[in-house]
Every structure is written in C-alpha cells, then in structure tokens.
Amino acid sequence: MPYHTFKCSECIPERAMHAVIKGPGEDLTSCLPLGYLNTIPGTISERGCAFCGAKHVIGAPMKDVIHLCHGPVGCTYDTWHTKRYISDNDNFQLKYAWATDMKEKHVVFGAEKLLKQNIIDCFKAFPNIKRMSIYQTCASALIGDDINAIAKKVMDEMPDVDIFVCNAPGFGGPSQSGGHHKINIAWVDQKVGTFEPEITSKYVINYVGDYNIQGDVEIMVDYFRRMGIQVLSTFTGNGSYDDLRGMHLAHLNVLECARSSEYICNELRKRYGIPRLDIDGFGFEPLSASLMKVAMFFGLEKEAQSIINEETARWKPELDWYAKRLKGKRICLWPGGSKLWHWAHVIEEEMGVKVVSVYSKFGHQGDFEKGVARCSEGALAIDDPNELEGLEAMEMLKPDIILTGVRPGEVSKKMRIPYLNIHAYHNGPYKGFEGWVRLARDLYNAIYSPIHQLSGVDISKDEMPTDKGFLTRRMISDVNIIEDETTPSSERPYTGECDIVSKLRGKTYPGSPIQLGSQQQLQLDSQQQLDGTV
Amino acid sequence: MDDIMKDRIEQLVDYIMKWCLWQFHSRAWDREKQNEGILTKTMQLLCEEPVDLETPADRCYWVDAVFLAKGFKNTYPWLATMDKKEIKLLMQGLKDRIDYLTIKGSLNKELTNPLY
Numbered sequence: 001m002p003y004h005t006f007k008c009s010e011c012i013p014e015r016a017m018h019a020v021i022k023g024p025g026e027d028l029t030s031c032l033p034l035g036y037l038n039t040i041p042g043t044i045s046e047r048g049c050a051f052c053g054a055k056h057v058i059g060a061p062m063k064d065v066i067h068l069c070h071g072p073v074g075c076t077y078d079t080w081h082t083k084r085y086i087s088d089n090d091n092f093q094l095k096y097a098w099a100t101d102m103k104e105k106h107v108v109f110g111a112e113k114l115l116k117q118n119i120i121d122c123f124k125a126f127p128n129i130k131r132m133s134i135y136q137t138c139a140s141a142l143i144g145d146d147i148n149a150i151a152k153k154v155m156d157e158m159p160d161v162d163i164f165v166c167n168a169p170g171f172g173g174p175s176q177s178g179g180h181h182k183i184n185i186a187w188v189d190q191k192v193g194t195f196e197p198e199i200t201s202k203y204v205i206n207y208v209g210d211y212n213i214q215g216d217v218e219i220m221v222d223y224f225r226r227m228g229i230q231v232l233s234t235f236t237g238n239g240s241y242d243d244l245r246g247m248h249l250a251h252l253n254v255l256e257c258a259r260s261s262e263y264i265c266n267e268l269r270k271r272y273g274i275p276r277l278d279i280d281g282f283g284f285e286p287l288s289a290s291l292m293k294v295a296m297f298f299g300l301e302k303e304a305q306s307i308i309n310e311e312t313a314r315w316k317p318e319l320d321w322y323a324k325r326l327k328g329k330r331i332c333l334w335p336g337g338s339k340l341w342h343w344a345h346v347i348e349e350e351m352g353v354k355v356v357s358v359y360s361k362f363g364h365q366g367d368f369e370k371g372v373a374r375c376s377e378g379a380l381a382i383d384d385p386n387e388l389e390g391l392e393a394m395e396m397l398k399p400d401i402i403l404t405g406v407r408p409g410e411v412s413k414k415m416r417i418p419y420l421n422i423h424a425y426h427n428g429p430y431k432g433f434e435g436w437v438r439l440a441r442d443l444y445n446a447i448y449s450p451i452h453q454l455s456g457v458d459i460s461k462d463e464m465p466t467d468k469g470f471l472t473r474r475m476i477s478d479v480n481i482i483e484d485e486t487t488p489s490s491e492r493p494y495t496g497e498c499d500i501v502s503k504l505r506g507k508t509y510p511g512s513p514i515q516l517g518s519q520q521q522l523q524l525d526s527q528q529q530l531d532g533t534v
Numbered sequence: 535m536d537d538i539m540k541d542r543i544e545q546l547v548d549y550i551m552k553w554c555l556w557q558f559h560s561r562a563w564d565r566e567k568q569n570e571g572i573l574t575k576t577m578q579l580l581c582e583e584p585v586d587l588e589t590p591a592d593r594c595y596w597v598d599a600v601f602l603a604k605g606f607k608n609t610y611p612w613l614a615t616m617d618k619k620e621i622k623l624l625m626q627g628l629k630d631r632i633d634y635l636t637i638k639g640s641l642n643k644e645l646t647n648p649l650y
Contacts, residue, residue, distance in 0.1 A: 027635060028635050028636070028639075028640060028641065029634070029635060029639035029640065029641065030641075032640075032641040032642065034643075036644070251590065252590070252594070258555070258558075258560075262559075262560060262650075263650055266560075266564075266650045267650065273589075273590065273591075274590070275590045275591050275593070275594035276594070277594055277597065277598075278555040278556060279555075280555065286553070289553075289601055292601075293597040293598065293601060294597075296596075296597045296600060297593055297594065297597050341555075345552050345553075364560075364644060365641070365642040365643060365644060366558055366560050366642060366644065369558055369636070369640070369642060370555065370558050373551035373552070373558075374551065374552055
C-alpha cells in the first residue's frame with residue numbers, strides 16, 4: 001500500500017492514511033490520502049479556521065467594502081493584512097480592519113446592540129463606502145446574535161447602504177475550507193441577482209477564484225480585456241461588491257481556484273445556466289491553452305493567439321535562462337490548495353525542477369486527486385501535516401527549496417532550506433507569462449543565494465577564510481552551463497520592471513472586435529484547431 | 535481488448551491526468567456529465583463528425599474537447615493510423631477507464647455527498 005507513516009506520528013494511528021507515496025504503477029484507485037476531515041486531537045495541526053477561510057481568504061479581497069468582524073478583536077487582527085491581495089483603489093481593504101471588539105459582558109448580555117452601533121459608526125467613519133460585509137465568529141455564533149436581523153434593520157434605516165452577512169464561525173468546518181464553502185453559498189444566496197451592472201461587450205465572463213495576490217487578477221483581466229472580453233466581476237481579488245452582485249449576467253465562469261470557489265460556479269451553473277470552465281493560469285503552455293479555451297468559447301481565437309504569440313516571444317527566452325539553471329532541483333510544493341495541482345506538473349515541464357512532495361493543510365481529496373495525478377512517481381503527498389511531519393519530510397527528501405507559506409517557511413529556513421512564499425508571494429505577481437518568469441527568478445535567487453555559504457558556519461568554532469569572498473549566484477549556477485553557438489542569444493535573466501501591475505490600471509482597451517460566431521462558424525473553428533491552421 | 539489498445543488507452547489517460555482538470559469536478563454525478571460531454575465531443579472531433587454546440591454547456595465541453603483532440607493528435611502519432619471504427623473503440627475504452635479512475639474506483643469519499 002502506498003500509505004506513508006511518519007515516525008513522529010506512529011503514536012497517532014489516525015494519521016495512518018493521511019500521507020501517500022506515489023509508487024510505480026499507482027493510480028488514484030490505490031494512491032490517495034484522506035482529506036478534509038476533522039483535525040485529529042494531538043496532531044497540532046497548522047490549519048486555519050472556517051472564519052479565517054471565509055473572511056481572510058475570500059471576503060476581504062473585495063475592495064470597496066467595510067469588512068466588519070463581529071467578535072473579539074483577536075479574530076480580526078489575525079485575519080488582517082498578512083496576504084497581499086492588493087487592489088486598484090489604493091488598497092482600501094488592506095489598510096483598515098474593523099471589529100466589534102466583543103468582550104465577556106457581551107457574551108453574557110448579548111452583542112446585538114454593540115453590533116448595530118458599530119455598523120453605523122463604520123459607515124459614518126467612511127462616508128464614501130456604502131457596502132459592508134459582516135463576519136460571524138465563534139463567540140457571536142455561540143451566543144446566538146442574529147446578525148442578519150441587525151443588518152436588515154440598518155439597511156432599512158440607511159437605504160443607501162448594502163450589507164452582506166457571512167455566518168461562518170471558526171468552528172464551522174474542519175478547516176478554512178469550510179469557510180470557503182459557506183461564504184460562496186451565502187454570497188450566491190444573498191447577493192447574486194440583486195444588481196444589474198452595465199454590460200459593455202458581447203463576451204462577458206466572471207473570473208472566479210483568484211485573489212489578486214500581488215496583482216495576479218489584474219494580469220489575467222488584462223489578457224481578457226485585450227481579447228475584447230468584459231470581465232463582469234472578479235471573485236474576489238480586486239473585486240467590487242456591486243459587480244459581484246451581478247455575476248448572474250455573465251456568459252461564462254472562468255474558474256481558477258476550484259478549491260476555494262467551485263461552489264459559487266456550481267450554483268451559478270445550476271441556478272442561471274452559466275457554464276464553468278476550469279483553467280490553469282500558471283505556466284506558458286497551460287496558460288496559453290486556458291486563454292485559447294476562453295477565446296474559443298466566444299469565437300475570439302485570433303485575438304487570443306496574438307496575445308499568446310506576443311507574450312511567449314517576449315518572455316520565453318527568460319524562462320529558458322532560468323530553466324537551464326533550475327534543472328534537477330528538488331522542490332517541496334507545499335501550498336494552500338490549488339497550486340499543488342496547478343503547479344505539480346507544469347513546474348517540472350517548464351522549469352526542469354523535480355516535485356518531490358505536495359501537501360495541503362485544507363485541501364479535499366479532490367485536490368489530492370489532481371495533485372497526485374499530475375506529480376511524478378516517488379512524490380510524497382501529505383494531508384494536513386503538522387510541524388514535526390514537515391520536519392521529518394524535509395530530512396527524508398532533502399529538497400533544495402520549499403514552496404509554502406510564511407509559518408512553515410520560517411521552519412524550513414531553520415533547517416537551512418530556503419523557502420519561497422507562495423501564499424503571499426515574494427516578488428509576484430506569479431500569474432501570467434511574465435509572472436511565471438518572476439517565479440523562476442525568485443526560485444533561482446533563493447536556491448543560489450550566497451547566504452547559504454555563510455548560514456552553516458558556526459563562528460564560535462569554524463574558521464572563516466579571510467583571503468577570499470563568497471561565491472555569487474552566477475558563479476555557483478553556471479558551473480555546468482555551457483554557452484556556445486547553439487545557445488540562443490536571446491536567453492537572458494529577467495528584464496522586467498519591479499512593478500508590472502500599476503501600469504495596467506487605467507489602461508484602455510479596444511471594443512468587442514467581432515460578432516459571436518454562429519454554430520457553423522464554431523464547427524469550422526474546431527476543425528481549424530485540429531488541423532493546426534489557427 | 536488487445537494489449538496494444540490497452541496500452542494506447544493508458545497513454546491517453548496519462549495525457550488527461552497531466553493536462554486536464556475537467557475530470558475532477560467534485561461530485562460523482564457531475565463527473566459523469568463531464569466525462570460524457572467532453573469525451574463524446576472529443577470522439578466526434580477525431581472522427582470528423584458534427585458536434586452539437588447548441589447550448590452554452592455544449593460550447594464549454596467543446597472547447598475542452600478541441601484541446602484534448604489536438605493534444606492527442608500532436609502527442610500520439612499512432613492515432614493517425616487508426617480508422618474511425620478503431621478510434622470509436624479506443625474512445626469508448628478511454629471513457630470507461632476515466633469513469634473507473636474518477637468515479638467507480640475512486641477513493642474520494644466526497645463524491646457521493648448530495649450537496650455541492
């Protein structure tokens with residue numbers, strides 16, 4: 001059997017089926033860890049809670065909204081700011097945090113009055129903001145405060161405001177994923193269909209499941225707009241509250257992170273007949289295919305091909321430069337949810353690295369199906385690992401770098417293994433063609449950093465050579481690189497700018513370029529695709 | 535089914551598992567619809583038969599099918615040596631195998647959850 005037992009977890013038999021090693025000939029009917037189960041007491045899980053999943057991951061990237069937590073201030077503080085989901089309105093949603101600051105007396109006597117006063121105070125403090133999300137926490141859920149009723153009262157008294165209530169207390173699921181589910185369903189139940197945004201194109205999509213980490217959404221939206229597609233809403237990175245109320249008017253839901261937001265796409269499909277197209281926005285080949293698929297849905301193949309050609313010509317030589325130097329490096333791909341399957345295969349294909357492990361703290365078995373299917377033989381897949389298991393895995397696998405979040409990342413640094421922050425990113429955005437090169441650049445910089453020559457020296461006993469300096473990255477990485485006449489002269493390290501997102505804001509785009517194709521035209525297009533003539 | 539056919543089906547399965555996402559929707563009934571919709575249209579494209587594009591859902595299946603058919607043709611030159619009857623047999627075998635891996639033989643305990 002492919003199940004892997006960590007030595008440190010031998011005393012916790014319930015962990016027995018939470019890790020697998022993909023062996024030769026294994027497939028998904030024999031090799032799949034358990035997932036999305038209640039946390040096992042004693043494992044010291046590093047998961048987040050359902051409130052965090054609802055507020056911190058999904059709700060709070062909405063940019064023109066007061067995000068009010070109805071609970072103790074600690075819940076608010078711990079879900080503020082640590083993820084870089086920027087926005088084009090001067091990061092309003094990142095700059096402030098709002099809490100009702102519930103205390104013991106409110107637990108005893110109720111906190112509805114406190115909540116109502118806080119809502120009114122918030123709108124007075126930010127008179128230009130007319131939209132609010134209120135997030136229930138464990139404390140306010142357990143005392144039974146009726147947040148929906150209070151929100152309705154305020155909306156009756158202040159007709160120019162609109163309030164969304166998310167009842168996803170921390171205990172509302174095994175992990176943050178329970179909160180993803182609850183806020184998806186709450187949004188479609190409460191808000192979708194209550195506003196009609198202006199439709200400006202024949203081709204209208206919702207771009208779903210991207211949280212604009214360092215500008216990811218804005219990069220993707222730029223591609224869609226260059227094709228003539230109207231991105232009606234972005235769920236939820238850089239998303240506008242009222243645009244998201246109009247999601248029901250789109251022709252297609254383009255879904256990036258199925259883990260966090262497949263629920264709303266499924267409901268929009270059931271209730272409004274809007275199809276769901278799952279895409280991969282990372283990596284040259286998958287991204288090119290994804291853009292083309294969206295384009296084909298509308299009959300915009302030429303527009304998509306033009307973007308793909310332009311971007312590939314500009315950025316592929318830079319990706320190739322890094323791929324040569326990253327070849328064979330061993331990585332642990334330990335992200336939150338979707339990157340474990342978005343990247344498991346393509347990062348090997350396009351950067352030459354070897355994924356030796358994938359893990360997720362809150363992924364479901366469906367995520368592990370995708371990850372295990374895509375990663376190579378020998379990879380270790382772990383569900384909800386604790387810190388000791390992470391340490392044991394690093395000792396066993398000896399990776400060159402860990403791709404993960406801040407908390408496990410700091411642990412890996414103590415093991416003298418570099419890490420790259422792929423939750424909030426180091427120097428993103430990582431999405432898009434240029435973004436993929438930026439990821440390669442950050443991987444290269446981390447793996448070949450000169451600090452590793454010094455960090456292992458014990459200055460209390462080791463002798464420090466004073467007659468020579470340390471080796472630079474290029475001196476280390478280029479030892480085995482042979483550059484001759486066969487090396488394309490265009491290959492080079494990254495030449496992009498530090499900020500590649502701001503320039504997209506305020507950019508103008510051409511109108512809808514062509515009419516939606518007829519069925520016959522689409523048939524013809526499909527044949528041309530197959531023939532390679534498009 | 536002979537060994538050559540079985541081997542070819544496994545190659546196609548491998549391609550789908552590496553490059554596609556559509557086969558992993560979260561519920562069994564949804565996977566059945568996805569597998570049926572996309573693999574049927576892929577077979578029709580490979581056999582140069584007309585493809586129904588009436589509804590938005592059809593068009594969505596179709597774009598994935600076009601990419602799959604194109605990927606198969608580019609990756610597996612032996613496909614060009616098969617006639618339409620053989621391709622239909624191959625695609626039926628592929629559909630059965632994908633159904634088994636993602637639905638009938640799947641270890642995913644959430645597939646039968648009645649809610650999304």
